[in-house]
Amino acid sequence: xxxxxxxxxxxxxxxxxxxxxxxxxxxxxxxxxxxxxxxxxxxxxxxxxxxxxxxxxxxxxxxxxxxxxxxxxxxxxxxxxxxxxxxxxxxxxxxxxxxxxxxxxxxxxxxxxxxxxxxxxxxxxxxxxxxxxxxxxxxxxxxxxxxxxxxxxxxxxxxxxxxxxxxxxxxxxxxxxxxxxxxxxxxxxxxxxxxxxxxxxxxxxxxxxx
Numbered sequence: 107x108x109x110x111x112x113x114x115x116x117x118x119x120x121x122x123x124x125x126x127x128x129x130x131x132x133x134x135x136x137x138x139x140x141x142x143x144x145x146x147x148x149x150x151x152x153x154x155x156x157x158x159x160x161x162x163x164x165x166x167x168x169x170x171x172x173x174x175x176x177x178x179x180x181x182x183x184x185x186x187x188x189x190x191x192x193x194x195x196x197x198x199x200x201x202x203x204x205x206x207x208x209x210x211x212x213x214x215x216x217x218x219x220x221x222x223x224x225x226x227x228x229x230x231x232x233x234x235x236x237x238x239x240x241x242x243x244x245x246x247x248x249x250x251x252x253x254x255x256x257x258x259x260x261x262x263x264x265x266x267x268x269x270x271x272x273x274x275x276x277x278x279x280x281x282x283x284x285x286x287x288x289x290x291x292x293x294x295x296x297x298x299x300x301x302x303x304x305x306x307x308x309x310x311x312x313x314x315x316x
Contacts, residue, residue, distance in 0.1 A: 107163075110192055110213045110233070113144035113171040118282035119306055120195075120262065122175060123158075124149045125292040131158040132165050137296050139169050141303035147195050147284065149175035150182060156189040163190030173212070180206035187212055195284075197238055199223050204230045215262065219243060221251055228259060234282065239265035245278035252279030269309035276313050283310075 121143050126134060135146060146162060148155045155174060162172045173193025174186040183194050183206040194207040199216040204227070207214035213233040218224045219242060224235050237243050237251070240263045252261060263275050264284030272283055289302050 107167045108144070108169060108171055110145070110171050114260070114282065117142050117144045117307070117310075118260075118262070119143060119310055120145045120147055120264075120282065120284045121289055121303075122147045122149065122264070122284050122286045123290050124152055124175070124286060126152050126155075126158050126290075127292065128154050128157040128161060130292075131161045133296060134290070134299065135162045135166050135170060135172075137300050138303055139166055141300065142307045143303060144170055145193070146170055146172045147175040147193060148172065150178070150186075151176050156185055159186065159191045160189040163192075177203055179203065183207050183210065183212065195236060197236075199227050199232075201230055204232060207231075217264075221254055224251060224255060224259070228256070234260045234262050236284065237261060237263050237280070238284075240275075241266050245274040248275060248280050249278040269305045272306075272309055273313045 121138050126148055148158045159172050171192050173191040175195040177194045177196045180202045183203055187210045193213045195215040196203055197217040199218055204214045208231040215234040215236045216227045216232050217236045217238040218227055260282055261280050262282035262284055263280045267283050267285055268288045285306055
């Protein structure tokens with residue numbers, strides 16, 4: 107089974123599959139894996155998210171690390187881990203959620219928006235700082251936050267990210283991105299998803315080489 111640190115090093119783009127139906131989970135994950143994605147998040151307010159997580163983990167566990175988003179309670183952390191999820195993503199910084207994730211050796215990715223929240227999350231064992239929503243944290247804010255954070259802190263910007271906006275955030279110090287509706291919606295067919303996924307991977311690779 108692929109571990110999170112390896113997946114993040116290979117490709118730090120996180121596919122957020124809000125609204126994913128379990129019946130489509132393997133096809134969608136396959137397209138993303140072929141495009142180079144290595145991390146998938148299935149939000150808990152999707153239909154039967156634990157089923158999708160379990161199916162993706164079982165089929166693609168050697169290539170993809172999967173977990174849940176919108177995790178709001180510690181009990182949900184347990185459910186996600188039992189389904190094979192390795193990542194616990196939340197829109198907020200809930201110490202109880204973080205403690206359970208750390209206890210179960212899952213990677214906790216809490217939502218933060220200020221240096222105070224970011225440092226508190228790191229002290230509680232956060233693996234990734236999910237800066238959310240990005241609309242309230244422009245690149246200048248990321249740059250200011252990055253100036254005081256530990257150099258090895260992983261900052262993932264989430265919310266409204268497109269292939270065109272990643273460059274400025276990367277220059278500001280972001281080293282990961284959570285990609286939502288610009289990448290995936292349940293209404294997108296697989297060919298549309300393939301085009302969108304490749305656009306993100308290409309844009310990230312281009313920025314990495316400059």
